Amino acid sequence: xxxxxxxxxxxxxxxxxxxxxxxxxxxxxxxxxxxxxxxxxxxxxxxxxxxxxxxxxxxxxxxxxxxxxxxxxxxxxxxxxxxxxxxxxxxxxxxxxxxxxxxxxxxxxxxxxxxxxxxxxxxxxxxxxxxxxxxxxxxxxxxxxxxxxxxxxxxxxxxxxxxxxxxxxxxxxxxxxxxxxxxxxxxxxxxxxxxxxxxxxxxxxxxxxxxxxxxxxxxxxxxxxxxxxxxxxxxxxxxxxxxxxxxxxxxxxxxxxxxxxxxxxxxxxxxxxxxxxxxxxxxxxxxxxxxxxxxxxxxxxxxxxxxxxxxxxxxxxxxxxxxxxxxxxxxxxxxxxxxxxxxxxxxxxxxxxxxxxxxxxxxxxxxxxxxxxxxxxxxxxxxxxxxxxxxxxxxxxxxxxxxxxxxxxxxxxxxxxxxxxxxxxxxxxxxxxxxxxxxxxxxxxxxxxxxxxxxxxxx
Amino acid sequence: xxxxxxxxxxxxxxxxxxxxxxxxxxxxxxxxxxxxxxxxxxxxxxxxxxxxxxxxxxxxxxxxxxxxxxxxxxxxxxxxxxxxxxxxxxxxxxxxxxxxxxxxxxxxxxxxxxxxxxxxxxxxxxxxxxxxxxxxxxxxxxxxxxxxxxxxxxxxxxxxxxxxxxxxxxxxxxxxxxxxxxxxx
Numbered sequence: 001x002x003x004x005x006x007x008x009x010x011x012x013x014x015x016x017x018x019x020x021x022x023x024x025x026x027x028x029x030x031x032x033x034x035x036x037x038x039x040x041x042x043x044x045x046x047x048x049x050x051x052x053x054x055x056x057x058x059x060x061x062x063x064x065x066x067x068x069x070x071x072x073x074x075x076x077x078x079x080x081x082x083x084x085x086x087x088x089x090x091x092x093x094x095x096x097x098x099x100x101x102x103x104x105x106x107x108x109x110x111x112x113x114x115x116x117x118x119x120x121x122x123x124x125x126x127x128x129x130x131x132x133x134x135x136x137x138x139x140x141x142x143x144x145x146x147x148x149x150x151x152x153x154x155x156x157x158x159x160x161x162x163x164x165x166x167x168x169x170x171x172x173x174x175x176x177x178x179x180x181x182x183x184x185x186x187x188x189x190x191x192x193x194x195x196x197x198x199x200x201x202x203x204x205x206x207x208x209x210x211x212x213x214x215x216x217x218x219x220x221x222x223x224x225x226x227x228x229x230x231x232x233x234x235x236x237x238x239x240x241x242x243x244x245x246x247x248x249x250x251x252x253x254x255x256x257x258x259x260x261x262x263x264x265x266x267x268x269x270x271x272x273x274x275x276x277x278x279x280x281x282x283x284x285x286x287x288x289x290x291x292x293x294x295x296x297x298x299x300x301x302x303x304x305x306x307x308x309x310x311x312x313x314x315x316x317x318x319x320x321x322x323x324x325x326x327x328x329x330x331x332x333x334x335x336x337x338x339x340x341x342x343x344x345x346x347x348x349x350x351x352x353x354x355x356x357x358x359x360x361x362x363x364x365x366x367x368x369x370x371x372x373x374x375x376x377x378x379x380x381x382x383x384x385x386x387x388x389x390x391x392x393x394x395x396x397x398x399x400x401x402x403x404x405x406x407x408x409x410x411x412x413x414x415x416x417x418x419x420x421x422x423x424x425x426x427x428x429x430x431x432x433x434x435x436x437x438x439x440x441x442x443x444x445x446x447x448x449x450x451x452x453x454x455x456x457x458x459x
Numbered sequence: 460x461x462x463x464x465x466x467x468x469x470x471x472x473x474x475x476x477x478x479x480x481x482x483x484x485x486x487x488x489x490x491x492x493x494x495x496x497x498x499x500x501x502x503x504x505x506x507x508x509x510x511x512x513x514x515x516x517x518x519x520x521x522x523x524x525x526x527x528x529x530x531x532x533x534x535x536x537x538x539x540x541x542x543x544x545x546x547x548x549x550x551x552x553x554x555x556x557x558x559x560x561x562x563x564x565x566x567x568x569x570x571x572x573x574x575x576x577x578x579x580x581x582x583x584x585x586x587x588x589x590x591x592x593x594x595x596x597x598x599x600x601x602x603x604x605x606x607x608x609x610x611x612x613x614x615x616x617x618x619x620x621x622x623x624x625x626x627x628x629x630x631x632x633x634x635x636x637x638x639x640x641x642x643x644x
Contacts, residue, residue, distance in 0.1 A: 027597065027601065027629055027632055027633075028600070028601035030582050030636075031582065031586075031597060031598070031601045031602055032601060032602065035490060035494055035582050035583065035586065035602070039486065039489070040485065040486065040489045040503075040504070040507065044504050044507075045485060048481075048485070048507065048508050048511060049478065049481055051508065051511075051512065052477060052481060052511055052512070052515050053474050053477065053478070055512060055515045055516065056469065056472065056474055056477055056515060057474070341584065343581055343584075344581060405584075407544075408541055408544055408545060
């Protein structure tokens with residue numbers, strides 16, 4: 001293949017080649033290289049399949065719709081409809097009599113079915129008690145690294161999990177605490193060793209430090225094996241073994257030993273064996289205990305450093321974008337990227353305009369390392385004094401592209417708006433709080449409401 | 460059986476046909492959602508599940524004479540994705556950036572997996588710009604390695620018609636890709 005076909009940017013020229021055979025290869029290569037790299041797991045596929053089949057079985061079918069495989073309508077085929085069609089030939093007196101007999105038969109059937117119901121298993125009793133629990137605390141140890149964990153849970157959604165690796169931290173207190181004050185409330189990670197804290201956005205669903213216990217709460221049926229009875233912390237307990245795949249197919253398969261208090265039907269000891277890779281023994285589970293609400297206070301200790309990652313849509317993001325656009329306009333001789341969508345071409349152009357090399361590879365590749373080396377090389381051709389500025393400008397331009405891809409309400413008007421268009425909107429995107437961030441042609445930034453945005457757009 | 464027959468059978472309650480349709484399209488829907496939610500397998504699983512469950516719940520409203528099954532499923536997936544991004548776009552931005560290694564606070568220069576990541580985005584946008592039928596044809600051909608005959612059987616078309624769709628799809632891909640890459644000035 002002639003070399004000049006791949007210059008300057010091989011990716012685009014590659015798919016514009018006139019030769020059909022080559023074009024086949026290029027389209028296929030691009031798709032295979034950049035699209036659909038991951039596959040769903042068989043387990044996920046099977047679970048969803050079963051869900052869909054259940055949904056189909058439970059969904060009402062339209063009356064009279066024909067099944068193409070048999071050519072017979074559902075209405076005609078169902079036994080119920082055969083019965084109703086048959087009873088349709090009877091007079092009212094007979095229908096009443098028949099319905100009375102039917103009701104009596106149904107009642108008898110129900111009594112008979114109930115008498116056959118199997119006795120509730122120990123696991124089911126335990127599940128019922130777990131669902132009723134108001135709180136628990138437990139202490140656990142991971143036997144390989146000796147990591148100690150203490151968990152606290154207070155209904156409905158307050159959670160605290162303290163973790164200590166004794167090879168790194170001797171105390172006082174735990175090495176790390178994760179505190180979730182409740183559903184829809186920000187939670188915090190406190191690292192006493194590093195004297196830092198990090199806040200996280202609220203969790204969208206419930207959380208339990210000992211999720212396996214939640215899963216046991218959903219369990220029905222019998223254990224795989226019974227271990228008999230023994231005394232644990234002064235209480236008589238019965239032991240069982242369960243394959244965790246029976247509880248939740250998504251958790252790593254392991255055999256779990258569980259000991260249940262004979263009196264309360266609640267678990268008092270768990271022992272998990274992850275096929276030799278890690279063994280965790282959970283001890284001293286105490287149920288329905290009084291927990292101090294201060295345990296779930298997400299206030300960080302005084303003097304600790306906040307290491308919460310700053311969200312990209314902060315002032316810093318706006319600053320980066322403005323810097324990127326300003327640098328681009330200066331380098332291009334007075335215009336912003338004249339495109340509808342900012343992408344790799346735009347950022348690659350910026351590197352070139354600042355004196356760097358061509359960032360594009362000669363061939364499409366999934367080899368991230370090769371791609372990395374190539375871009376470093378292109379970037380390092382920028383004079384050293386300019387590299388810091390170029391790096392920030394580059395990040396700003398890339399960020400515009402990301403906003404366009406991931407924010408459905410984003411719009412960029414660089415094709416028509418330039419640095420002299422003071423009042424015209426150059427870029428806008430929606431913020432989490434429903435307002436919009438707007439950057440104007442003269443690179444002023446403003447946060448506006450939806451109403452104000454409409455007024456700006458109307459200009 | 461082609462897609463139209465299968466849909467009508469599912470509408471009548473036939474579970475075997477549902478299984479066939481599911482196996483035909485679940486990976487395509489997965490690819491579409493996974494590529495828009497890079498690096499987040501859990502979210503992809505959730506949205507794929509939501510898409511298929513919504514589809515099965517609304518299956519009685521789908522008329523196979525008015526559109527393809529793939530187009531319909533992709534439409535449901537798009538709506539689910541749009542709702543999801545509206546709710547979480549900030550978090551998705553974060554994760555996407557991290558997954559692609561674009562925001563790397565420790566690096567001094569632009570992160571180097573950028574080329575691969577942005578090329579992927581360009582391909583993604585290009586595919587999004589294609590007609591559903593064209594997109595499906597390319598996916599069947601290049602990602603599922605189906606023969607023209609197999610594609611024809613699935614789509615309920617003749618082999619010649621499928622070849623024409625493929626030809627058109629490659630042309631559309633080329634044009635859309637060039638448009639993505641070229642300045643509009």
